[in-house]
Amino acid sequence: MWSTIVAIIRVQWRVEMRQRVLLWQVAPFAVMALVITGLAANARSIARTEVGPGLVYVVLVFTTLLLIGRLFSTESSSLSSPSFAMLAIDGSAAYLGTVIALAVELLVVTGVVVAISGLLFHFSAMSLLVATPSIVVTIIDLTTLGVLFGALAARPGQSAALLPLIALPSFTPVIIAGERLLTAAVTHHGAGQWWGLLILMSVVYGGIGALLYGVIGEL
Amino acid sequence: MTVARLTDVVVTRDAFPVLAGLSWTIEHPGTYVVRGGNGSGKTSLLRVLAGLDAIAAGEAEVLGHRLTATGRRDVRRRAGWLGHDAPFHDALTVAENLDFASTVTRVPRERMADALEQVELGARSDTLASRLSAGQRRRLGIAWLIMRRPELWLLDEPHAALDEGGRQLVDDVVGRAVAGGATVVLTTHHDVSLSRIDGELIVRGGR
Numbered sequence: 180m181w182s183t184i185v186a187i188i189r190v191q192w193r194v195e196m197r198q199r200v201l202l203w204q205v206a207p208f209a210v211m212a213l214v215i216t217g218l219a220a221n222a223r224s225i226a227r228t229e230v231g232p233g234l235v236y237v238v239l240v241f242t243t244l245l246l247i248g249r250l251f252s253t254e255s256s257s258l259s260s261p262s263f264a265m266l267a268i269d270g271s272a273a274y275l276g277t278v279i280a281l282a283v284e285l286l287v288v289t290g291v292v293v294a295i296s297g298l299l300f301h302f303s304a305m306s307l308l309v310a311t312p313s314i315v316v317t318i319i320d321l322t323t324l325g326v327l328f329g330a331l332a333a334r335p336g337q338s339a340a341l342l343p344l345i346a347l348p349s350f351t352p353v354i355i356a357g358e359r360l361l362t363a364a365v366t367h368h369g370a371g372q373w374w375g376l377l378i379l380m381s382v383v384y385g386g387i388g389a390l391l392y393g394v395i396g397e398l
Numbered sequence: 399m400t401v402a403r404l405t406d407v408v409v410t411r412d413a414f415p416v417l418a419g420l421s422w423t424i425e426h427p428g429t430y431v432v433r434g435g436n437g438s439g440k441t442s443l444l445r446v447l448a449g450l451d452a453i454a455a456g457e458a459e460v461l462g463h464r465l466t467a468t469g470r471r472d473v474r475r476r477a478g479w480l481g482h483d484a485p486f487h488d489a490l491t492v493a494e495n496l497d498f499a500s501t502v503t504r505v506p507r508e509r510m511a512d513a514l515e516q517v518e519l520g521a522r523s524d525t526l527a528s529r530l531s532a533g534q535r536r537r538l539g540i541a542w543l544i545m546r547r548p549e550l551w552l553l554d555e556p557h558a559a560l561d562e563g564g565r566q567l568v569d570d571v572v573g574r575a576v577a578g579g580a581t582v583v584l585t586t587h588h589d590v591s592l593s594r595i596d597g598e599l600i601v602r603g604g605r
Binding site for chain 2: 182183186187189190193194197198262264265266267268272397
């Protein structure tokens with residue numbers, strides 16, 4: 180199982196290094212979306228520490244959807260092909276490998292988004308440092324859900340619009356928890372109770388994904 | 399052991415019966431040819447034999463596995479497929495693609511060099527799959543089958559996109575696989591120059 184996970188991660192990153200989708204498509208989209216939402220919300224207003232965390236996560240949600248949609252559209256020909264199915268790859272290993280590879284890529288983009296949000300919304304470096312663990316777990320949660328739904332939406336005959344339709348409602352509790360923890364970090368208030376929800380969702384979503392990913396391929 | 403036994407098999411796609419009560423038995427390993435016009439159900443038959451499609455009615459057993467969800471996965475572990483689709487990632491080289499496939503299926507990587515030589519792609523191991531011609535991609539698919547050594551080879555129009563040398567290569571590889579005890583089922587529109595054909599099925603309207 181571990182050799183399969185490592186092989187999938189290695190392939191995903193090798194493809195990324197050659198195609199530079201993250202660098203030339205996903206990261207520019209995330210930065211532009213953040214700046215535009217910041218302007219739309221009037222980032223110079225005195226309430227920027229209150230609206231900023233929510234806007235950061237709105238951008239990260241759409242960035243996640245873009246990255247996952249891009250992954251499965253690039254891969255769809257091979258993922259849904261008979262030849263790929265004939266490899267009979269263990270579903271759990273395929274899921275975990277894809278989640279790990281994608282989560283790391285998404286964390287790279289998140290680093291850029293968070294750094295720019297610091298400038299845009301005047302978050303201090305220290306508060307962003309405090310928020311980092313919650314941001315990492317939130318991204319992992321988004322990826323565990325996103326990959327599962329991405330596989331569902333990539334099945335033959337499904338519309339590309341299906342991914343946001345089924346993913347966004349499930350992302351909502353993750354985003355609320357992540358936003359509360361980021362707000363708490365930048366406003367120096369406690370919000371420890373949200374940690375439990377965030378970690379619970381990591382375990383539950385990760386477990387469901389590992390169990391169902393292979394089943395989706397059999398549908 | 400009977401290689402495959404299909405009895406009144408029905409397979410539907412979007413509520414349309416692509417196989418409509420087809421029965422066929424492959425008793426012994428050997429070379430079997432499936433003929434039929436476009437849309438007759440040749441590829442659908444191969445997909446059932448590969449464990450790729452579930453059957454809606456009838457009974458099917460391949461390599462000793464009944465084609466339930468678990469049985470189909472077991473069949474896929476023992477069968478090999480060569481179809482029209484691109485089985486490899488365009489952004490990976492020939493060697494990287496085979497390396498990935500062999501890692502996830504636990505096929506010895508040491509078989510790669512010989513397999514690539516057999517399909518005359520030995521000098522192309524560092525070429526990106528995206529830069530291969532249609533015929534070379536087909537040869538790469540054959541190289542993977544040579545590496546994997548499946549018990550059941552399912553070849554969907556294996557001579558398509560190949561030049562004369564490529565077609566001869568397919569026939570040679572099929573001959574060696576059968577000599578090694580495997581079963582090869584291939585679909586075709588054309589006459590084939592295989593030295594040995596053990597059975598033939600003509601499919602019309604999914605039957």
